[in-house]
């Protein structure tokens with residue numbers, strides 16, 4: 090195992106391919122360096138020097154990479170669902186920290202490797218491999234594999250991946266945090282907008298035996314996968330996956346709560362299409378008990394929230410949410426930035442009085 094003084098290098102697939110998806114990648118190459126010589130030569134307008142040969146290459150043609158810690162001689166490779174980190178013992182230093190891990194489905198040319206690495210570098214500028222490494226280190230201590238829900242959670246992720254669902258669920262640490270909040274607050278009825286394959290739903294319900302969860306999902310395939318996963322986890326009697334568009338379903342639930350035919354909720358987790366967040370928040374506010382939390386995920390987006398020149402619809406929607414919730418009577422809120430295996434984001438955490 091590499092020592093504490095190890096140097097970390099990490100990477101992720103370019104955004105167009107949607108993350109590392111470790112099960113799909115069969116080779117891993119460390120290219121070095123992107124900075125140093127090459128950027129200096131670009132600045133002085135000389136011809137770029139020849140690309141350095143990758144100095145570290147793992148080919149794994151028969152078996153896809155798995156989440157976990159691998160050892161290759163003195164190098165450790167930590168693979169999480171969203172990042173791959175290579176750590177080197179001090180004997181290997183100096184290694185340029187601008188070195189980049191490149192994942193390839195098949196052997197690529199040095200030019201392709203360089204282009205991938207260049208795209209990757211813009212992302213690593215806003216991420217840090219230590220975040221994922223800390224999740225990988227801490228989770229087995231705070232939630233050992235012997236816990237009863239370990240298999241159900243892992244199976245839900247595997248089945249969702251097999252069904253082709255995007256790998257955009259909360260991280261394990263975030264799922265457990267939300268579940269612990271529900272336990273501490275004694276929540277008996279919770280609401281989620283955005284079920285995906287049911288991963289966060291399984292966290293909430295499996296950690297809280299007295300909790301009933303209503304979770305809303307628009308995509309019929311996701312609904313089917315989630316229901317199967319929740320059934321396999323033995324939670325179907327307490328988790329209701331409602332198929333429909335969030336705004337429509339929430340309006341109906343709100344009417345039921347008002348009519349007294351449904352109990353008010355003690356916690357709401359909003360994690361669906363981000364452009365409707367403010368609408369979801371307003372509806373959620375009308376059907377929660379006093380002192381309930383409404384949590385809205387993914388509002389920070391690697392800091393884009395505060396980049397006022399960024400006008401992407403999702404970012405504008407996040408700003409609208411943060412600003413409006415800040416002015417909303419009877420609501421106190423905070424934006425909490427989060428880092429971890431899912432890189433850098435954050436959620437809006439609001440208490441409705």
Ligand SMILES: C[S@@+](CC[C@H](N)C(=O)[O-])C[C@H]1O[C@@H](n2cnc3c(N)ncnc32)[C@H](O)[C@@H]1O
Nearest residue numbers: 258259283285288289306307308334335361362
């Ligand atoms: C980020 S994923 C949810 C992840 C899930 N909470 C977890 O952590 O396991 C977002 C989900 O919201 C769903 N969604 C998107 N638009 C929606 C809408 N208008 N109403 C309900 N669900 C929607 C997507 O289909 C997707 O499954």
